Amino acid sequence: MDSVNSSPVHAAKKGPSIKARLSNAFVSLYEINKFILRFFKEAFLPPFEIKEVMRQCYETGVRSFTLITFTGFITGLIFTKQSRPSLANFGAQSWLPSLVSIAIMRALAPLITALIAAGKVGSSIGAELGSMRVTEQIDAMEVSGTKPFKYLVCTRVLATTIAIPILSTYTAFVALLGGYLNVATNEGTSYTTYWEQVFEPLTFVDFVSSLAKAIVFGFTIGIVGCYQGYFSNKGTEGVGKAANGAVVTAMFMIFVEEILIVQIAGWFR
Amino acid sequence: MEKAKADIDYNDPVITIRGLEKSFADFEVLRGIDLDLYQGENLVVLGRSGTGKSVLIKIISGLMRPDKGEVMVLGKDISKISDKELQELRIRIGFSFQNSALYDSMTVRKNLEFPLVRNRKSLTRKEIDQSVETVLDAVGLSHTINQMPAELSGGQRKRIGIARTLILNPEVMLYDEPTAGLDPITCIEINDLINEVQQRFHTSSIIITHDLTCAKNTGDRIAMLLDGQFQRVGLFEEVFNTLDARVKPFFEYNFIQ
Numbered sequence: 003m004d005s006v007n008s009s010p011v012h013a014a015k016k017g018p019s020i021k022a023r024l025s026n027a028f029v030s031l032y033e034i035n036k037f038i039l040r041f042f043k044e045a046f047l048p049p050f051e052i053k054e055v056m057r058q059c060y061e062t063g064v065r066s067f068t069l070i071t072f073t074g075f076i077t078g079l080i081f082t083k084q085s086r087p088s089l090a091n092f093g094a095q096s097w098l099p100s101l102v103s104i105a106i107m108r109a110l111a112p113l114i115t116a117l118i119a120a121g122k123v124g125s126s127i128g129a130e131l132g133s134m135r136v137t138e139q140i141d142a143m144e145v146s147g148t149k150p151f152k153y154l155v156c157t158r159v160l161a162t163t164i165a166i167p168i169l170s171t172y173t174a175f176v177a178l179l180g181g182y183l184n185v186a187t188n189e190g191t192s193y194t195t196y197w198e199q200v201f202e203p204l205t206f207v208d209f210v211s212s213l214a215k216a217i218v219f220g221f222t223i224g225i226v227g228c229y230q231g232y233f234s235n236k237g238t239e240g241v242g243k244a245a246n247g248a249v250v251t252a253m254f255m256i257f258v259e260e261i262l263i264v265q266i267a268g269w270f271r
Numbered sequence: 272m273e274k275a276k277a278d279i280d281y282n283d284p285v286i287t288i289r290g291l292e293k294s295f296a297d298f299e300v301l302r303g304i305d306l307d308l309y310q311g312e313n314l315v316v317l318g319r320s321g322t323g324k325s326v327l328i329k330i331i332s333g334l335m336r337p338d339k340g341e342v343m344v345l346g347k348d349i350s351k352i353s354d355k356e357l358q359e360l361r362i363r364i365g366f367s368f369q370n371s372a373l374y375d376s377m378t379v380r381k382n383l384e385f386p387l388v389r390n391r392k393s394l395t396r397k398e399i400d401q402s403v404e405t406v407l408d409a410v411g412l413s414h415t416i417n418q419m420p421a422e423l424s425g426g427q428r429k430r431i432g433i434a435r436t437l438i439l440n441p442e443v444m445l446y447d448e449p450t451a452g453l454d455p456i457t458c459i460e461i462n463d464l465i466n467e468v469q470q471r472f473h474t475s476s477i478i479i480t481h482d483l484t485c486a487k488n489t490g491d492r493i494a495m496l497l498d499g500q501f502q503r504v505g506l507f508e509e510v511f512n513t514l515d516a517r518v519k520p521f522f523e524y525n526f527i528q
């Protein structure tokens with residue numbers, strides 16, 4: 003994904019000064035806020051592009067499904083395996099399902115889902131809208147009296163905001179299955195007992211904060227991808243930059259949001 | 272094909288531009304443009320690359336904002352109207368892009384019906400299909416209906432692009448270099464198409480081009496954009512009956528003596 007920035011030409015060029023970078027950062031912060039406001043202004047006015055939102059949800063799911071299944075399962079399996087020795091020191095292997103479930107529900111599932119989706123979905127949104135901008139397809143929509151912002155941006159942002167929480171739930175499920183595989187082979191725990199132990203330590207706050215995270219991450223991925231693509235610079239290089247920028251910015255923001263939401267959830271525990 | 276006599280109403284301007292200026296950073300592209308486009312007329316805009324021809328029609332269609340001056344399109348001042356009015360106005364203006372700008376994730380059929388489906392909600396499926404077939408037939412590309420834009424040649428893309436703007440029956444057409452990069456035969460076909468659109472739908476058009484054959488065959492009047500202003504406007508013969516060194520090369524290059 004870094005190919006644009008690490009090409010020899012770019013490496014040789016001297017970057018802008020720190021001051022210029024800072025002022026750029028503030029300008030983009032202002033611009034992206036304007037973009038978000040515009041989303042809220044247009045997304046909830048009729049006509050609702052329900053068909054297009056559904057199609058984009060499907061795209062989001064399809065694009066990340068395989069990788070999420072794989073990563074989720076492996077994460078659950080490895081996490082359980084690696085945690086066992088520490089618990090075994092206290093003779094507390096029976097707590098393993100509870101530990102795994104807390105780790106996955108509270109932290110891992112939304113985060114893994116969001117990072118993968120940022121890479122798979124965010125980048126393709128950035129590239130797609132970027133190339134539409136560059137080849138004047140967005141202008142063409144504009145002059146034919148259709149609102150490209152609503153049709154292209156609002157639908158994609160809504161779609162990621164809806165799809166990421168669903169995917170995140172699915173990630174939690176496969177990760178816990180991974181955990182089960184390990185627990186079952188080592189401790190011989192039965193399937194029903196495992197799930198009972200999984201749900202036992204989880205509180206209402208856990209579910210809500212996990213869901214909130216996934217929603218916020220989904221929104222972030224959609225907004226950042228669309229913003230990068232919609233305002234991408236002319237030229238094919240602009241498309242690459244839009245895709246790259248979509249991933250890097252979204253990942254950064256996801257980590258910041260993770261910290262914030264964990265803090266806020268802490269007040270309710 | 273010789274151009275048939277057009278039915279032009281010189282008392283009814285559909286586009287009136289006065290004192291239009293536009294710069295990018297400190298580069299003044301348009302420096303006081305005055306222009307009238309009359310009902311039913313084909314006006315050809317000639318000019319060197321980078322003189323701001325595309326910028327001019329982007330301003331007319333509201334894609335760019337003018338810095339200064341008045342741009343009246345179909346009776347509305349383009350820089351003073353609301354978003355809603357602009358959207359309604361745009362449906363009455365067709366814009367054929369320099370690079371076609373087809374939606375490459377959609378088939379030809381979807382490309383053509385997109386403006387219809389989204390602007391005329393009351394149409395039935397049958398009416399939509401009917402309109403799509405009619406415009407495709409008008410540009411002579413009925414067989415491409417289920418193809419993707421990537422599978423079309425440059426000339427075909429151009430014609431689909433024109434068909435997509437025709438489907439809303441625009442009162443004004445803006446063609447950005449309709450014949451650029453095409454072979455002579457396709458050029459002639461496009462010129463004929465432009466004239467046919469003028470005759471059949473009684474549209475008024477601005478045609479941007481470098482191609483003097485296109486200018487001669489489609490234009491009722493020619494306007495020469497030089498140094499950010501229209502220096503010479505009139506009939507083809509009037510515009511080129513000059514010794515101006517900035518105008519002559521156009522003529523000499525296009526019509527090898």
Ligand SMILES: Nc1ncnc2c1ncn2[C@@H]1O[C@H](COP(=O)(O)OP(=O)(O)OP(=O)(O)O)[C@@H](O)[C@H]1O
Nearest residue numbers: 295300318319320321322323324325326327369448
């Ligand atoms: N969005 C933009 N930002 C900055 N400068 C621009 C922009 N659009 C056009 N320009 C500048 O305005 C000038 C005129 O551009 P324009 O595209 O109108 O040229 P043109 O007359 O259509 O040329 P061509 O015949 O090559 O299409 C160019 O020098 C270009 O650099």
Ligand SMILES: [Mg+2]
Nearest residue numbers: 324325369447
């Ligand atoms: Mg141009």
